[in-house]
Each structure stands twice: as C-alpha cells, then as structure tokens.
Amino acid sequence: MVSPGDPTRLTHSLSWFPVRSNQYIMGISNCVFCKINAGDLPADRLFEDELILCFLDVAPINPGHAVIIPKEHHTSLTTVPEPTLARIFQLAPKIVQAAVRATDADGFNLHLANGQCAGQAVPHVHLHLIPRSPTDGFSWDWRSRSQTYESDPSEIADKIIARMHKNQQQ
Numbered sequence: 001m002v003s004p005g006d007p008t009r010l011t012h013s014l015s016w017f018p019v020r021s022n023q024y025i026m027g028i029s030n031c032v033f034c035k036i037n038a039g040d041l042p043a044d045r046l047f048e049d050e051l052i053l054c055f056l057d058v059a060p061i062n063p064g065h066a067v068i069i070p071k072e073h074h075t076s077l078t079t080v081p082e083p084t085l086a087r088i089f090q091l092a093p094k095i096v097q098a099a100v101r102a103t104d105a106d107g108f109n110l111h112l113a114n115g116q117c118a119g120q121a122v123p124h125v126h127l128h129l130i131p132r133s134p135t136d137g138f139s140w141d142w143r144s145r146s147q148t149y150e151s152d153p154s155e156i157a158d159k160i161i162a163r164m165h166k167n168q169q170q
C-alpha cells in the first residue's frame with residue numbers, strides 16, 4: 001500500500017498522484033523534466049534515488065554542468081517537501097565536486113532560478129551544478145548593480161522577519 005506521503009511513489013503515474021489542480025496535471029504531462037524522469041526523453045543521468053534525479057544540462061555553461069531535480073513535479077522551491085530539499089542539498093556538493101574533478105575545473109556555482117522573472121526556463125524546480133574555471137569566460141553580472149539601499153535596510157529586514165513569523169503560523 002502506497003500512501004500519498006510515500007517518497008517512492010512515481011510522479012508519472014497519474015492514477016495515484018495527488019491531483020490538486022489542472023495546472024498540476026499540465027505540469028506532469030507537458031513538463032520536459034517530468035518526461036526525462038519518466039524515461040520518455042533521453043538524458044545523461046548522473047544519479048538518482050527515490051526522491052531526486054541528476055542529469056547533465058543539455059545547454060551547459062561548462063562541461064559537466066548538471067541539474068538536480070525533485071522527481072515530484074514542483075514549479076517552486078517553496079513547495080518541495082523538506083526530505084527532498086535535504087536530499088538535493090546533501091547530494092549537490094558531492095556531485096558537483098565529482099564534476100569539478102572530472103572536468104579539471106577549479107570551483108563551482110550552484111544556481112537556482114525560481115520564477116520566470118528570475119530566469120527559470122523550465123517550470124520544474126532544478127538546481128544547477130556548474131563547474132567553473134578562471135578561464136571559462138563566464139561571469140555573473142550582479143556586481144554591476146549598485147549594492148546600496150535607498151532606504152534603511154533594517155526596515156526590510158524587519159518586514160522579512162515578520163513575514164517569516166507569519167508563514168510559520170500558517
């Protein structure tokens with residue numbers, strides 16, 4: 001008997017997937033990462049267990065660039081169950097370290113885009129594992145932004161903390 005909370009449940013089996021909305025169904029049937037997970041699309045798989053799958057990015061920034069996804073379809077990191085989150089971040093350093101060594105890189109970036117405005121191209125949560133080297137010619141551009149606050153940053157800190165408390169009570 002498989003319960004809804006059982007991490008071994010198959011995400012591509014609609015018959016016992018907890019359907020919450022039409023969007024959820026759309027996510028499963030049209031999602032490229034769900035198709036990879038189901039074996040309907042090819043991928044160079046590096047690791048998988050009952051909760052997560054890791055495979056090489058098809059459009060890598062550098063050789064060895066991979067993504068880790070939860071097997072269960074989630075658009076946002078904020079809805080991924082904690083055991084799955086823990087597994088993603090337990091495995092990320094191990095896999096990316098292996099990728100760095102296998103490709104003679106020197107360091108790495110972990111990158112997760114949440115939301116279209118943040119650059120999320122596939123609406124299924126994915127953590128990028130990107131080996132880096134000093135000569136790879138790639139750079140993040142946030143240093144070009146002004147890193148100053150127009151108003152008191154402690155006001156923003158207070159708002160965030162208040163929201164965290166509110167979320168905890170919900």
Ligand SMILES: [Zn+2]
Nearest residue numbers: 031034073124
């Ligand atoms: Zn998906």
